[in-house]
Structure formats: C-alpha cells, structure tokens
Ligand code: SF4
Ligand code: SF4
C-alpha cells in the first residue's frame with residue numbers, strides 16, 4: 001500500500017479542494033448537544049469535528065437513504081425509474097474503521113445475489129476517506145476485528161501529530177493525491193515511528209471487550225435461554241438500535257398515491273425487525289408476533305446468520321446501539337451474559 | 350365511476366382537523382374534483398344532511414350527550430366512517446380529565462348557575478359506533494390525510510404507520526430527549542407520522558398521535574424508573590392526549606408492581 005503524508009497546515013486546503021470532486025460530507029458536532037455528532041455537508045473545513053466519535057446515524061444514510069422514491073408510476077403512461085442523487089458525486093470524509101467495515105458489509109449485502117441499483121449507483125459515485133480515532137468506553141471494534149481495515153477506502157488518514165499519514169487504497173485515491181501533489185510530503189522515518197506509537201496507544205485504549213470466539217455456536221445452543229424473554233420485557237421495540245446501526249439494511253417498500261388514484265410513487269424506507277409489522281404477511285400471520293422473538297432476531301441475524309451466510313458477523317462494534325437505546329440495552333452485556341449463562345435482570349441504566 | 354359522496358363532520362372539538370383539510374391548498378381543488386362533498390357545515394352553506402355517504406370523516410370526541418346521536422346518525426348514512434384526529438380516535442384533550450366528575454368541572458369553569466352544556470366524560474367514536482379507519486394526530490398530518498383519501502379513491506384500505514416516533518426521530522438525527530436529557534419523551538409509545546416534529550425542535554414528544562398498536566407498559570415504566578422519573582410524571586404526560594387508551598389505572602398498577 002502506498003503511503004503519503006498530509007501536513008496539518010495543508011489539511012484545510014485539501015478539504016476545500018475535494019469540493020472539485022463533489023459534495024464533501026464531514027463529521028460535525030451537534031450545536032444543541034456538545035459531544036454528539038452527525039455527518040453533514042461541509043460548507044467550511046473549520047466545521048470538521050476531528051476528535052468525533054460515532055455520529056448518531058452512520059454514513060449509510062448517503063448510500064441507502066432513510067426514505068427514497070424508487071420509481072414513479074401512472075396506470076396510463078407506465079413507469080419512470082428514479083434513482084435519487086444518481087449524478088451526485090460525494091466524498092465521505094472522516095470515516096472511522098468501524099464505519100468503513102460497515103460499508104463493506106453493505107456492499108456485500110446490496111450486490112451479492114441481486115444488485116440494488118439505487119445503492120450501487122450512489123456507491124459508485126462515492127469516495128471514502130478514512131480517519132483514525134481513539135476509542136471510548138462504548139467502542140468494541142477490536143473485539144469484532146474491525147478496528148483496522150486494509151481496504152474499503154480510497155484514502156485513510158492517521159493522525160501522527162503534525163500531520164496525517166495517508167494510506168492510498170485505490171487508484172482513485174492515488175489520483176486524488178497526485179492531482180494535489182503540492183499539498184503532500186514524503187513520509188520520513190520519524191513519521192513511521194510516530195505512527196507505530198499511535199497504534200500502540202490506540203490498541204491500549206480499548207476498554208470494552210466482547211469474546212466472539214465460537215459465538216454462533218453458543219447462540220445456537222442458547223436459542224431457548226431465558227435471556228431472550230427478559231430482554232423482550234425490557235425492549236420498547238422503538239427501533240432506534242436498527243436505525244443507528246451501520247449494518248442494519250432492512251427496508252420496506254410501499255406506494256404513495258396521488259389523488260387521481262392512478263399515479264404515484266413507489267417508496268423505499270428503512271424498516272426494523274423490531275417493529276410489529278415487520279414479519280407480518282398477507283393473510284395476517286406474523287412470523288415474529290412476540291416482542292422477545294423480535295429482539296432475539298436482531299442478535300441472531302448479526303452474530304449467527306450473517307456468519308453462516310457471509311462468513312462474518314455484521315456487527316462492527318461501533319457502540320451506536322448501546323448509546324441509542326433508551327432502555328439501556330447493551331449488546332456487549334447481553335452477549336457476554338449469554339456466554340456465561342448468567343443472565344438475570346440487571347438494573348443497568 | 351361516480352364520485353364518492355363525502356361528508357365532513359365535527360363533534361366536540363377545536364375544528365383543527367377540518368382546518369388541516371382546508372389548508373391542503375395545493376391539493377384542495379383536485380380533492381374537491383375527485384370527490385363529491387355533500388355535507389360540510391364548516392366550509393359550505395348548502396348541505397344535504399340526509400343523503401347516504403360513501404365516506405364520512407368525523408372529527409372530535411363524544412363529549413356532549415348530543416354527540417352520541419350525531420355520530421350514530423352519521424354511521425347509519427355512511428359506508429366508510431373515518432375517525433379523524435386524536436379526539437375522535439382516542440378521546441383526545443377533552444378526555445384528559447375524565448377522572449374528575451363533570452359536575453365538578455362545570456361548576457369550576459362556569460360557576461354554579463350556568464346550565465347549558467350537557468357535558469359528559471369524553472370518549473372516542475369507537476365507544477359508540479364501528480369505525481372503519483383511524484387517522485390520529487392533533488391535528489392530523491396533511492400528507493397522511495391526502496394519502497388516506499388517495500387510497501380510498503383507489504379502492505384500497507389505507508395503511509397507517511405502525512411504528513413509533515423514535516424511528517422518525519432517529520432518521521432526523523435528533524439528540525434523544527430520554528438518553529441525553531432525561532426527559533419524559535412519549536416518542537417510543539407514540540405512533541409515527543409527524544416526522545418527530547417535537548424532538549426535532551428539541552422538545553420531548555407529547556404523544557399527540559396517541560399510542561402505537563402494541564404498547565409496552567412494562568418496559569417503559571422500568572426505563573423511566575431507572576432514570577429516576579416519578580410514575581406520576583409519566584402518567585400525567587401520557588394522559589394529555591389519549592387518556593382512555595393509556596389506561597392510567599393499569600399504568601399505575603404496573604408501576605407500583607415494578608417499584609416493589
Ligand atoms: S449492532 Fe450496535 S455496535 Fe454493532 S454495528 Fe450495529 S450499532 Fe454498532
Ligand atoms: S433501541 Fe433498545 S428499546 Fe429500542 S428497539 Fe432497540 S433494544 Fe429495543
């Protein structure tokens with residue numbers, strides 16, 4: 001992998017120059033709540049929250065939209081395909097390794113068997129630039145083996161104090177650097193050392209740990225563990241955990257009609273397996289009527305069936321669901337207790 | 350096909366839902382062309398008060414004795430009856446103080462010698478007649494109303510969102526009122542459709558759409574109690590828009606049970 005260096009003095013110029021490629025999306029701090037972040041369009045490089053951790057919604061919102069029109073129809077004129085933002089070029093800047101892994105999983109899901117044209121079109125117009133981070137007490141990417149990534153990005157920046165080491169992941173990334181060669185410098189021996197020191201410091205900063213060895217096997221054995229009923233009693237089925245998860249990709253499809261009752265739009269909207277109607281089918285049968293079954297499903301899909309299907313769990317350890325659950329349900333705590341077989345209702349907050 | 354005959358009515362209410370219909374400015378002409386509005390006291394001076402109707406849209410709760418007869422009569426003449434707005438669906442604000450006897454309230458508000466209102470404990474339409482479709486909201490959402498009408502015109506049963514405000518709130522990327530501010534937010538219990546309007550303005554959800562189909566009292570009580578919020582506070586908030594639906598007694602019972 002080719003590596004270059006971007007001195008911090010040039011970073012704003014670099015960000016501004018990316019606007020030549022397209023819309024630049026950066027992590028910003030929410031004005032109404034310090035310490036809470038979201039990805040948003042950059043108007044000025046000074047807005048970048050360099051030290052941010054986990055935005056409320058992951059960058060998936062730019063690839064699989066919360067709600068989008070997928071085609072328009074008219075019973076007399078046929079239908080017209082719509083791909084929202086089809087021509088919009090975007091740079092997703094500042095993605096941490098967990099979020100890059102999240103997109104790698106979405107890439108597989110949306111292209112594996114059937115290609116989702118909406119996702120793919122936007123994905124092909126997207127540049128991904130990673131950024132290094134220091135974990136907090138809710139990050140467990142190290143346990144999920146998603147704390148580093150060798151691919152899935154065009155460029156990846158690692159903070160080494162006076163500048164960033166820039167790993168070049170694709171030929172597009174190489175072009176982005178080559179076109180702005182005056183902003184970059186050679187990597188020197190001291191930079192290499194600083195990077196190794198940074199790595200060491202980062203590796204030692206993880207506080208949360210989840211043992212995922214043979215977890216699918218354990219889950220298979222614990223299908224009837226009382227933990228699932230206990231969790232069912234605590235869950236509000238609000239769906240927040242799914243909305244904020246970088247790898248929850250489920251969507252619902254429905255029509256919005258115009259008053260002429262012959263034309264309208266077909267809509268694709270985020271859905272969640274926690275919702276009552278998720279597994280409801282024609283005729284009125286509901287495959288997961290019970291709340292506990294629905295909560296359980298979220299864990300089994302991520303940690304069991306995804307491993308069966310794609311060889312990897314679909315949790316990237318970002319900690320968003322831990323943060324977002326109003327009821328204080330914590331994925332690491334749950335899976336640890338399943339392993340220990342020690343679940344009893346706990347008064348966590 | 351001839352245009353469906355429509356009647357729009359208000360029982361005891363603020364007329365806010367009917368106003369939302371009038372406020373559909375860009376679609377009003379199209380709507381007026383698509384249906385035959387036969388009876389609408391609020392907007393028309395010439396009304397046919399007897400004709401059979403395909404669709405009756407009824408706003409307001411049954412909070413006066415005469416409302417009972419009115420809604421029964423509307424039911425008799427209509428193929429489809431829609432409860433329009435939270436008052437009609439859940440009892441709404443007029444039902445907030447159903448636990449106080451009406452005589453006591455009447456005297457407090459009007460003094461002891463005014464006797465012109467035959468007021469009763471407010472109830473939703475469904476306590477008296479069969480309701481074919483519920484469109485909650487205080488007031489109703491314009492978009493949801495237009496979608497409902499379009500579905501009827503297409504011959505479908507309209508669909509209504511069956512998940513809570515939280516998911517719309519998350520899609521808007523709001524700072525959560527429960528997680529970060531320890532507020533009593535009714536979002537997780539309340540039917541979506543508003544686009545999480547209140548939390549988007551940094552105000553906890555007040556539950557104006559009424560509850561989702563599946564309300565989990567147990568987990569909500571546990572959650573709020575863990576946050577140190579008093580049961581009375583939760584009940585007080587939930588009672589504002591949909592008191593009969595929240596079943597406050599049951600709620601209180603659960604809370605005492607959980608608190609043990
Ligand atoms: S399950 Fe939770 S921790 Fe894992 S990727 Fe999804 S939001 Fe992040
Ligand atoms: S965020 Fe928590 S309460 Fe809401 S659906 Fe997920 S686990 Fe249940």
Ligand code: SF4
Nearest residue numbers: 515518525526534536
């Ligand atoms: S602010 Fe309220 S509606 Fe929004 S996610 Fe939090 S609990 Fe749900």
